Amino acid sequence: MVVEGSVNWNPEEARRYHEATKHTFVSVRMPGRGLDWENRPYPFKVYLDAEKIRLPAGFGSPPLDLISAITSQQRRTERLNLSELAGLLFYSAGITRIYLYPxxxxxxxxxxxxxxxxxQTELYVVAGDVSGLEPGVYHFDPGQFVLSVIRRGDYRSHLSALTGHDGVVSCDAAVVLTSVAWRNAWKYGARSYRHWFWDGGTLCANLISTAGSLGLGWEVLVGFVDDLLNGLLGIDGRREAAIAVVPLWSGHASRAGPSPEVGEVRHRVLPLSRREVEYEEVTRAYASSRLLSAEEVSLWRKRASSMTDVGARHEGRRLRLSGPPDGLALPPLGDVILRRGSTRRFSRVEIEAWKLGFVLRSMSVPLKTDFLGNQGSLVSVFAIVNGVEGVPSGSYLYDRLTGELVLLREGRFRRTAEYxxxxxxxxxDASATLFLMSPLDAVLSSLGNRGYRASQFEAGIRVxxxxxxxxxxxxxxxxxxxxxDDVREFFSPASSEMECMMVVALGVPAYKPKPGSVHIGAVEHPVR
Ligand SMILES: Cc1cc2nc3c(=O)[nH]c(=O)nc-3n(C[C@H](O)[C@H](O)[C@H](O)COP(=O)(O)O)c2cc1C
Structure with missing residues (x-):
């Protein structure tokens, strides 16, 4: 125990959770719970008694390409405004496709x-100095495209204290990501705690790249005093809990004064479903990774910043993937986000090597976070390549510092990758399947159970x-x-100290995917 009364520093808890929620050939064949469709959780959080603010629909589409957006420096002449905030929320978590059931x-x-x-990921905004929006704490409803007022007032100083980040007092606004436990546990049970960070992370990738496209500075914070942040949002830290804070800086926002008193807020919300089931493993994994005081957050931040490189290493034949063809114009981020969808079937057509190189380089960009110091990343990317022009089929480790693939084993591994x-x-069927792995024991011994959240969340952003x-x-x-465990074994010995956090497969779809579009206020909630 590093701080009196703390819970985070016994990393056995995170390790136990991870082991208990592994998929194995046998575990997936055990009789399951089955899905209770009559009790399916509603996919939106709806405040029944809060004041609503309609978000403007006429926001612009993020114009920069992905790489320019994600690596962009803060470069603004004005504060963030409400229309831009609406766009930021839409391109992070808005409705892009509506499927009609037969x-x-x-x-x-x-x-x-x-x-x-x-x-299950919900977004809140702690607004301090946003043109067109009163300072306050708001919840974003993508269904009706409104903000619900949780509380009025400028709480940036409070947020700064509970994240241990001085710069938060002069952000324009901060977006807080939370996870609603039952909404994902309904299907995935105990393993759903991992999904809090996987899905929060993929959302966060949209958020930070859209913020970059708007010329805003950003940082991803996963260290904060949990109970204080949950209290600020008016959530209980059990059925719903905060997982990350992303402050946004224009460089032109005022500096916050002292925050108002943080009284208790109680709003009525639409029930998720008739009844909710709480998974003890999830509750415990979350609770044991809480940071309980500003002092503990400050210690956690120090430990994070002094961690050394934890990347996997391997000596082997190196292969450099070329960059995109000269003069290639990449599409603007807004179009990319609307086009994005998960491929449902790959064609097994080979992809050009530069495309794999582009994906690997883009997902490995340095990220500004409170948990990555000198080490740059808590995850290493392993790959099975099965259909990439000029790249021998086999297993590889990606060296993000040199941008090279290091050959682990040549061979045809389609059936293994499927397994x-x-x-x-x-x-x-994918051309390349990427496995993001983290040296869990090393991470947990530096960052405690909170390191588990950080590793999973970083993997989510990179996916x-x-x-x-x-x-x-x-x-x-x-x-x-x-x-x-089969993933770790397959890539051993290079992966022998590692645990798989996430997987993403790449390739050519076997059909022509339909692009999405902007759907604003599309949902009529069943409010009685
Ligand atoms: C971390 C993660 C894991 C996923 N795992 C699977 C999977 O095992 N099998 C699958 O068919 N789809 C998987 N998906 C795809 C989701 O089902 C998909 O994102 C969801 O249905 C929403 O559709 P969209 O991505 O096309 O918008 C996964 C997505 C994420 C983000």
Missing amino acids: FGGRYYFRAYPSTGALY LCLEQELGG GLAYLAAHSVGIGATGLTFYD
């Missing part, structure tokens, strides 16, 4: 990929970037789940 009813697909299309991805054909990069160069992508 027997009636509609299903709403969103700007970011999410396990099972269950969309590793829970026997899903998508894994084997989100991989999706956007793939769609930027006209290929498809899909996240996939996996047999944990």
Whole structure:
């Protein structure tokens, strides 16, 4: 125990959770719970008694290409305004496709990929100095495209104190990501806690690249005093809990004064479903990774910044993937986000090597976060290549510092890739299947159980970037789940200290995907 009374520093908890929620050949064949469709959680959080602010619909589409957007420096002449904020929220989590069920009813697909299309990630805005919006704490409803007022007042100083980040006092606004436990646990049970960070991460990739396209500075914070942040949002930290904070800086916002008192807020919300089931493993994994005080957050931040490089290493034949052809114009991010969708079937057509190189480089860009110091990344990317022009089929480790693939083993591994991805054909039909792995023990010993959140969340962001990069160069992508220990074994010895965090498969879709579009205020909530 590093801080008196703390819970985070016994990393056995995260390790136990991880082991208990591994998929194996046997575990997926055990009798399941089955899905109770009559009790399916509603995919939107709806405030029944809060004041609503309609968000403007006429926002612009993010104009920069992905790489320019994600690597952009803060470069603004004005504060963030409400219309831009509306665009930022839309391109992060808005409705981009509406599916009509053959027997009636509609299903709403969103700007970011999410396990099972269950969309348990909610967005809140802590607004300080946004032109056209009073300072306050708001919840974003993508269905009606409104903000619900949680509380009025400028809470940036409070947010700064609870994240241990001084710069937060002069952000224009901060977006807070939360996860609604039951919405994903309904289908995925105990493993759903991993999905909090996977899906929060893919959403975050949209958010930070859209922010970059608007010329805003941003940083991803996963260290904060959980109970204080949950209290600020008016959520209980059990059925719904905060997972990340992303402050946004124009460089022109005022500096916040002292925050108002943070009294208790209680709003009525639409029930998710008739009854909710709480998964003890999820509650425990979350609770044991809480940081309990500003002092503990500050210590956690120090430990994160002094971590050394934890990337996997391997000596082997190196292969440099060329860059995009000269003069290639990449599409604007806004179009890419609307076009994005998870590929449902790959054609096995080979992709050009530069496209794989582009995806790998884009997903490996340095990220400004509170958990990556000198080490640059908590995840290493391993790959099975099965259909990339000029790249021998085989298994590889990606060296993000040199941009090279390091050969682990040459061979044809389509059937293995399919097997590793829970026997899903998508894994084997892909041109390349990427496995994001993290040296869990090293991460947990530095960052405690909170390191588990950080590793999973970083993997989520990088998978989100991989999706956007793939769609930027006209290929498809899909996240996939996996047999944990078999993945580690397959890439051993290079992966022997690693655990698989996430998988994303890349390739040419076997059909012509339909692009999405902007759907504003599309949902009539069943409010009684
Ligand atoms: C982390 C992650 C894991 C996923 N795992 C699978 C999977 O194992 N099998 C699958 O068919 N789709 C998988 N998906 C795709 C989701 O089902 C898909 O994102 C969701 O249905 C929403 O559709 P869209 O991505 O086309 O918008 C995964 C997506 C993510 C983000």
